[in-house]
Amino acid sequence: MFPSSFDYVRASSVAEAISILANEEDAKLLAGGHSLLPLMKLRLASPSKLVDIGRISELSYIEDRGEYVAVGALTRHRDLEVSAVLGSSVPMLSHVASLVGDPSVRHRGTIGGSVAHGDGASDLPAAVLALDATMVAQGPNGTREIPASEFFLGFLETALEEGEILTEIKVPKIHGGWSYQKFNRRAQDWAIVGVAAVRNGSTKVSLVNMGSMPLRALATEAAMNSGASISDAAALAAEGIDPPADLNASADYRRHLASVLVKRALEEASSS
Amino acid sequence: MTVTEPKTSGGVIGTRMLRKEDPSLLTGESKFSDDLVIPGALYIALLRATVAHARIVSIDTSAAKSSAGVVAVYTYDDLKDDWAGPMPCAWPVTADMKNPAHFPLANGKVNYVGDGVAVVVANSKTAAIDAIEAIEVEYEELTPVLDLEDSVSDSTVIHQDLATNSSYLWELIPNKDAVDEAFSNAVHTVEERYIQQRLIPAAMEPRSLVVVPAPFGGDFTVYTSTQIPHILKVMLALTLGISETKIRVIAPSVGGGFGSKLNVYAEEVLALAIARKLRKPIRWTEERTENALATIHGRGQVQDIELAADANGKITAVRVNILADMGAYLQLVTPGVPLLGAFLYHGVYDIPNYSFSCTGVFTNKTPTDAYRGAGRPEATYAIERAVDALARKMGVSAIELRRRNFIPKEAFPYPSAAGLTFDSGDYAANLDKALSILDIEPILAEKQARIDAGSTKVLGVGLSFFVEMCGLAPSRVLASLNYGAGGWEAATVRILPTSKVQVVTGTAPHGQGHETSWSMIVADKLGISPDDIEVLHSDTAIAPYGMDTYGSRSLSVGGSAIHLATEKVLDKARAIAAHQLEVSADDLEYSNGTFAVKGSPEKAYPLAAAAFEAFTAHNLPDGMEPNLEASVTWDPPNFTFPYGSHFAVVEVDTETGKVELVRYLAVDDCGNRINPLIIEGQIHGGLVQGIAQALYEEASYDAAGNLLTSTLADYLVPSATEFPFFELDHTVTPSPTNPLGVKGIGEAGAIASPPAIINAIIDALSHLGVSHIDMPASPQRVWETINNAGK
């Protein structure tokens, strides 16, 4: 459990981080380190240089911007958990953050790191997907915005380009009901299956750990948006989805869990 | 010997004294092996087999040897003259037991993923680990033997020179005909098969060691995270051909063991061999994944159990056949672990006919050995589940059936059909107490109401009434089991000139709080403050004799030795006081640190004065040796037999299969209670480990023999969040087999809890047709069990 040797540099601004990344081919950003360092210790990742952006305080904020809440990429899970702004406008994001790992993970891990890592088994990427958030990225060529529906591309693969930094996540306020169902064996674990449901005018449902990346339950959403009953819509949760199998769950069991949890999520989202 | 209460004078025994160990542990002042700063030490790292079963075609260490910071790289061939023989197995359970030669590095063939193949010596830990990656090994893969029944069939034999995968067949069948007859006359029988999955001990502190050669004289100090400094010293001396007088083993603070540090490991042998070869300090600390691969595993059995009963449900015979997974090699006590349960498959029940047999078999997996409870959780699980199965079959309550079969209170000391003498017990009273706390009727009503309402959250109540044998062990009994050592314990109590007290013990605590409990025993007897007592342990130069800590033995055996040594030293002080006061020793009474003449309390002589007098020796009775010190080595006449009722209440989500533990009640009887706070801590830890076996933990392998649960993300050690607040209570039946009247509590929770949980799950699901589930009862397994029961 020791990483290969690497160089380390601490960036003090976004601009500085972008310029270091531009000059070093094999460099990687280090935020909270709670996804990257485990990979390095298992020697599944061996970057030549880590660019530590963890102390760029200008990227840690939660601001009410009217229709949406802007969350700086370096905001720790713990800050999401206790934010009054989120508590009144996007309570689901606080709730989801409170279910990530354990307290030490939540005090180090950042929303930007979690979303940029794009792990299909993580909670926050699926949450931003159901919340229809927008990612703001900065790179050598300036700033651009990427909607969540176009952000997650595959296994640990996102729309961020080489040299780009995720700086902000714009989360629309929730006006209707929501639910987040995380199913795991120990409180500190990743979800075996998780479901986020948001009824914000239309219904959006996303799934955790049902594929190589965070997924939308498109068949369920379509059924809900065309007036199907919750049970009928929930039965379609895993439609067209080929979930992974591991020690905790076979693919069949995951499909079953997805239906059960989607049903619970839709019921809860409809009652609030 | 009959004891009803410990003879106390100080009122210390029985109090909830805070642990003396904790301030220095909590502030980080205590040092673990990896904390020790040893200048000039070299680091070793092992290249481990990545295949379960293979011949080694070639090992190329050339690149590793020239890797930065590397001092040496060794394989078996390089070191084979550096040890005197293979690593020890101290428990040849039968005369014809098959024991493959087991060396610290693989000799031409690897037998499990994790088997040592080469060792790198380097000047930093990272240099050693980087060099490991530069070693190239070519393997010729062989069929891995992973399943116990495959193994017995010998279709692939792991150790060719042994010609079979069966290490031994061990039987305890006092009267086979009588057992057969009981089964043919039985009105009710049950026949069950249970699987004891492999568990990974996962102590909080991984294994860690530093071997330091002395600058002259050829001596070595071995600092190692072990439960057995004394046994280890002897074994290292024999294995390496070094005089026992040249090895000093010190176990600094040790962060848990649960049996996994009751062993002699390849790394300990290698480090000492290399320290001798290079004349440099050598250090090594296990990584978490190495802990999963290369530290022993626990359990690993297939258990077939049958019960015969008459029309009333009185059980007349128990017949048990076990296949026990030894893993790839026999470690220190691997083959003996099932024997520690072999006598207990009748549980707390008066069953006259007994038949037990166990076949120990090799597999291409990590060796197994003692893990919290060692043999007794397996036995308890089998009998407590089988009794529930019998109750279900007969349609009587599991509680009632147990009552019909309890060994009655009047029967103690109870000679069991398996050949033991159970020391003391009142099982019915213990169960009554548990039931009065549990208040089962409202739970059963709620359970039924939920079924009637078609709820997907169903309730179940499970009982496990356990008994274990602990306090290892009477040496003569160990002899009859072919165990390679005794079961006594040594103690010295020394009252120094300033009347501070040193207690030297042969026990080797690694989390149990011996410094506290031993101080309490001495303080209570001497009427002094526990703060004036220092307990010395876990250093073979300071505590030369000892049998160390495992098998819930330390208090009943080691604590008794301390109690007796304290009495002895007090007798000597009394003789000094009598001499000084010019009275007979019998005329003195002792309290609160002072001897006084009975009837004339003004004629008094303090213990402190006796201590100083013994030191100056100016005026001692004729013929008395100076110094106030006494040593006792205590060999117990029998085991002790703690017991208790454990109830679990679970809620099962029938849609997801998830089990939630709603309540857990443990009413334990561990005899007299020295420190209730420590007892409760031991029960909590044991319960968590036992419940973890029932619900969470399993060492899982793939079809090629790779361990899939080699990190703590995959091997599910639960945390406090997963448990309700445990409800604990107790009864007290003193043990007549030791002067303190104590039994043992270190393993009880792990022994009792797995069947309570599984019985509760089956109870919750029985209306759906479920009558069996294996451990761990993971959500997927519960869900599948419900689905299959419906079919």
Ligand SMILES: Cc1cc2nc3c(=O)[nH]c(=O)nc-3n(C[C@H](O)[C@H](O)[C@H](O)COP(=O)(O)OP(=O)(O)OC[C@H]3O[C@@H](n4cnc5c(N)ncnc54)[C@H](O)[C@@H]3O)c2cc1C
């Ligand atoms: C024990 C444990 C339990 C956990 N449990 C959970 C859980 O239950 N649920 C869950 O969702 N997660 C869990 N996690 C993961 C945790 O939430 C991580 O903190 C998070 O996923 C990554 O955030 P980070 O800031 O630590 O990112 P890092 O590890 O620092 O980085 C992750 C990746 O993102 C890149 N990156 C980081 N920041 C940016 C940025 N601003 N722009 C572009 N790229 C960036 C890095 O280069 C790296 O590739 C757990 C982690 C641990 C160690």
